[in-house]
Amino acid sequence: MSDKGKIGVYLCGGCGIGEAVDLDGLEQVASGEFKAPVCKKHDYLCGEEGRKMISGDIASGDVDKAVIAACSPRVMSDKFQFGGAQTIRANLREQVVWSHPAGDEDTQMLACDQVRMAITQAVRVSPPEPWKEGDFSSKVLVVGGGFTGMTAAMETSRAGYEVVLVERADQLGGMMREGAKVLAETPPYRELRDTPITALIEEVEADGRISVITGATVAKTSGMPGKFEVELSKGGAETPAETPAETVGAIVVATGWRPYDAGKLGHLGYGASPDVVTGVELDEMLAAGPALRKSDGKAPKAVAFVLCAGSRDPEHLSYCSTVCCGASIRQALQLLQAEPETMTYIVFEELRTPGVAEEHYRAAQEAGVIFIKGKVSGVDSGGGAGLVVTVDDALLGEETPLGGLDMVVLATGMVPNSTNIDAPSPEMDEEKLSALSADIDPEAPISVAGYLQDASDDADDKEDAAKEDAGEGEAAPPTYPEGGSILNLQYRQGPHLPILADGFSDSHYICFPYETRRTGIYACGPLRRPMDLAESALDAAGAALKAIQAIHNVKEGRALHPRSGDLSYPKIGLEICTKCRRCTVECPFGAFDEDENDYPILNPTRCRRCGTCMGACPVRAISFDNYSVEMLTSMAKAVEIPDEMDEKPRILILACQNDAYPALDMAGAAGCQYSAHVRIIPVRCLGSVSILCASDALSAGYDGVILMGCKSGDDYQCHFVKGSALAGVRLSKIEETLKSMMLEKERVSSMEVAISDSASVGKMIDDFVAVIDEIGPNPFKGF
Amino acid sequence: MNVISPQAAPPQASSKYDLGFARWVYANVEGGAKMSLCMQCGVCSGSCPLGDAEMDHGPRKLFMMVRAGMKDAVLGSTTIFNCTSCYNCVVRCPREVPVQYILQSLATKAVAEGYAEAVKTDNTRFSGAFNWSTAKFGRTDERLMTAKYYFSFGLIAAMKMSMANLKIALSMIKRKRMHLGAPHRIKGTGELRAILAKAAEIESSAGGGS
Numbered sequence: 001m002s003d004k005g006k007i008g009v010y011l012c013g014g015c016g017i018g019e020a021v022d023l024d025g026l027e028q029v030a031s032g033e034f035k036a037p038v039c040k041k042h043d044y045l046c047g048e049e050g051r052k053m054i055s056g057d058i059a060s061g062d063v064d065k066a067v068i069a070a071c072s073p074r075v076m077s078d079k080f081q082f083g084g085a086q087t088i089r090a091n092l093r094e095q096v097v098w099s100h101p102a103g104d105e106d107t108q109m110l111a112c113d114q115v116r117m118a119i120t121q122a123v124r125v126s127p128p129e130p131w132k133e134g135d136f137s138s139k140v141l142v143v144g145g146g147f148t149g150m151t152a153a154m155e156t157s158r159a160g161y162e163v164v165l166v167e168r169a170d171q172l173g174g175m176m177r178e179g180a181k182v183l184a185e186t187p188p189y190r191e192l193r194d195t196p197i198t199a200l201i202e203e204v205e206a207d208g209r210i211s212v213i214t215g216a217t218v219a220k221t222s223g224m225p226g227k228f229e230v231e232l233s234k235g236g237a238e239t240p241a242e243t244p245a246e247t248v249g250a251i252v253v254a255t256g257w258r259p260y261d262a263g264k265l266g267h268l269g270y271g272a273s274p275d276v277v278t279g280v281e282l283d284e285m286l287a288a289g290p291a292l293r294k295s296d297g298k299a300p301k302a303v304a305f306v307l308c309a310g311s312r313d314p315e316h317l318s319y320c321s322t323v324c325c326g327a328s329i330r331q332a333l334q335l336l337q338a339e340p341e342t343m344t345y346i347v348f349e350e351l352r353t354p355g356v357a358e359e360h361y362r363a364a365q366e367a368g369v370i371f372i373k374g375k376v377s378g379v380d381s382g383g384g385a386g387l388v389v390t391v392d393d394a395l396l397g398e399e400t401p402l403g404g405l406d407m408v409v410l411a412t413g414m415v416p417n418s419t420n421i422d423a424p425s426p427e428m429d430e431e432k433l434s435a436l437s438a439d440i441d442p443e444a445p446i447s448v449a450g451y452l453q454d455a456s457d458d459a460d461d462k463e464d465a466a467k468e469d470a471g472e473g474e475a476a477p478p479t480y481p482e483g484g485s486i487l488n489l490q491y492r493q494g495p496h497l498p499i500l501a502d503g504f505s506d507s508h509y510i511c512f513p514y515e516t517r518r519t520g521i522y523a524c525g526p527l528r529r530p531m532d533l534a535e536s537a538l539d540a541a542g543a544a545l546k547a548i549q550a551i552h553n554v555k556e557g558r559a560l561h562p563r564s565g566d567l568s569y570p571k572i573g574l575e576i577c578t579k580c581r582r583c584t585v586e587c588p589f590g591a592f593d594e595d596e597n598d599y600p601i602l603n604p605t606r607c608r609r610c611g612t613c614m615g616a617c618p619v620r621a622i623s624f625d626n627y628s629v630e631m632l633t634s635m636a637k638a639v640e641i642p643d644e645m646d647e648k649p650r651i652l653i654l655a656c657q658n659d660a661y662p663a664l665d666m667a668g669a670a671g672c673q674y675s676a677h678v679r680i681i682p683v684r685c686l687g688s689v690s691i692l693c694a695s696d697a698l699s700a701g702y703d704g705v706i707l708m709g710c711k712s713g714d715d716y717q718c719h720f721v722k723g724s725a726l727a728g729v730r731l732s733k734i735e736e737t738l739k740s741m742m743l744e745k746e747r748v749s750s751m752e753v754a755i756s757d758s759a760s761v762g763k764m765i766d767d768f769v770a771v772i773d774e775i776g777p778n779p780f781k782g783f
Numbered sequence: 784m785n786v787i788s789p790q791a792a793p794p795q796a797s798s799k800y801d802l803g804f805a806r807w808v809y810a811n812v813e814g815g816a817k818m819s820l821c822m823q824c825g826v827c828s829g830s831c832p833l834g835d836a837e838m839d840h841g842p843r844k845l846f847m848m849v850r851a852g853m854k855d856a857v858l859g860s861t862t863i864f865n866c867t868s869c870y871n872c873v874v875r876c877p878r879e880v881p882v883q884y885i886l887q888s889l890a891t892k893a894v895a896e897g898y899a900e901a902v903k904t905d906n907t908r909f910s911g912a913f914n915w916s917t918a919k920f921g922r923t924d925e926r927l928m929t930a931k932y933y934f935s936f937g938l939i940a941a942m943k944m945s946m947a948n949l950k951i952a953l954s955m956i957k958r959k960r961m962h963l964g965a966p967h968r969i970k971g972t973g974e975l976r977a978i979l980a981k982a983a984e985i986e987s988s989a990g991g992g993s
Contacts, residue, residue, distance in 0.1 A: 032872070362820065365820050366820060367819075368802070368819055370800060371822075372800070373823065393851075395823050395843075396842075396844065396851055400800070400851065401798070402798075403798040491942075
């Protein structure tokens, strides 16, 4: 059957494989069943001799696809990299001999099937041709001229790349004021230092590679990484004085933060007295000179700082901004430096002093700042005798009025500038809003085009039932923070950067810092999460490096994080496309646009190669050079399905390469044993699994199918945001198909496996096999 | 740091968290300068072998009361008089605040300010008797010191306490641990008085906190 390429099969006998399975039997599969022109055994394939054997066959032209039946594809990938040939791996070690009894009949059948699947895969793949059409720009656009943006610009410039720095205000600097003080960065962390902003502005303005455009916003961003077309708008919408355009390779967004609206903090006395000010307002005073009372212009003798003003409060900001504690400590120190007799109180519920702020906390204690732990129940003007902050003092254990105060400072939190609040919000339909703001919300419906109608019918039924149970009202529609878009992306999926939580533009705090869910666009600084100066500087450098990396990779047609270096990209068979729009709607990264005839257009460098589009397409019109629905189903069908009488069920596991497949490998490495009736095929992401893979497997005689992916929901671990969640939605559609095939719905299951679940994944499999044993064999066997 | 006249008596706070008293303590109490570093972790109170029955506030809370300007409550608390000087708190304090020194010094200030009379814990009575004996004879006379301590409770209580401990007293006499007759004195009681007088003079002029 192999007419595509010259396949060489190499069987490794090392690491206990040779002792546990009969390699001659495997050779029989390769040479006999599949007529592979070359099939060789070796005791130590990854050694120099073994590799020489393979490269010799390749050099002589006998082989252009090497099937390596040895260890997991996750290891030794460098050793089995041969120029001039594609490498396909059959996992005999971790998933056969290490996880199943040696010399067993079932183990041997599993090993044979691994070889069958790998050879079938080899037949179905061709070497990927990278996409690198047209010209690519090496310029970086930095949006935001504050500390983070300027640092990103400097880092990019120092690395040798040109930068366009766009700032909305008329001058650089952002939230940092000249004349301000910041926490000391060097021991002994006692002397506050001057703001670095003045020097940074000078540096940026003097840099030949950075062109600074102030008083401008981004009017439009179209294109893709390597070729973003950016239109700027200067001087506001009414007077479009000039609209310079730039072509850039990557974008760093550092639009920073603004303080939480203190107007909403009436319960803390804001607005009741001019001497109740926010931390930002106090900083304005301190930068300009001594801090004086707004009411009478006198220096305050007693000042109370109220921390967490509107933070960690479900009514206001639900999160901690991490910097307000340190900033208040700094301000208290500044007040005491100006006048050591000032009575300064810091009222906190929990004091959070990460990094150097802890040392400043000690410095403030030494200087005589009094720290009072407790919840503030009110701030009153005190009727002429000074302001009164009433604290439920946890340290004294009583309600304590803190009277005679001249000034109360509210430490308000950071709100990310994920939108331009000066511009009106763009109109968006719910489908776009949901994708931009609720992708990872476990409660939110996932936009699945084409399914949307019946999906919502189903969902409505379930929701109605749930509502009746819980007595809840209407579910809140998805929302995006108010304001215009920062980049005005001309994307099918809407103008904004998707937000992760609480309005911050990010993709995954821990695994993918700086990555937004728009490829080639990197967020850094307080736009990503609340952070201080030192962290913002690191963030800026990180995002700058990401941008540079993106510029280099897309030029060569290589995928960006997390499938870094992948040369394949989805190809659409437009001749069979039904314009159902599922690929354009479901792509987590907005890689597809639609042309005037509603056909999908791929922007290849926006693509992260997860294959979600491939899994979405109902007519299998989307495939990669080395990855397709056809490849997956052929691999599944290559497995020998024993007769019903043999009582050997077959269960197909489509396992996500990112977490589930490694967990299975690690289970094998730890010696965990699990059923030998399962056949595991790695997939790029569960999002790439078409519902057809499962139904095809069942009609081919498999007794059950497991879709094994990453954790979804709030603390999602999916590398492509919502793969397992999508699989769940698609799976809910398969029930009807199963019903029409007269099959039990229990035969198809989805499992969420984290990389840390290697100890339990074997039991999950065994439990499923037990369920299948209970149900009995698939009646389609043998048809 | 906070420059306040050393002779000044501790000021009374006009309201909670009026820092006048706290600053006076920082400047005038031994170890007070380090007291500002207290972060209220409570290791001192947790390490203290005396419980609620012996102290009306733990050291942690007492320090917060100092900050809150609660002068009467601080100087009138049993905490400062009942401390047994085991030094657990001093050894364990993560901020190296000399808790015991501060309590001791506060107790001295409380005596000087006349708070001790009102407190009248066993410790204040016993300390009074001990000081009386050592100042008068240069050593402790078990019989007279005990008698002075007992009589500080009043005549009837003293009789009861004496009778209850009679057996012990007789045993001590038998074993020459206590003697009858004139109290033993050191040779130079006059010089001792001069030393004590000088110490008092230094203390009043320096205002303690040495």
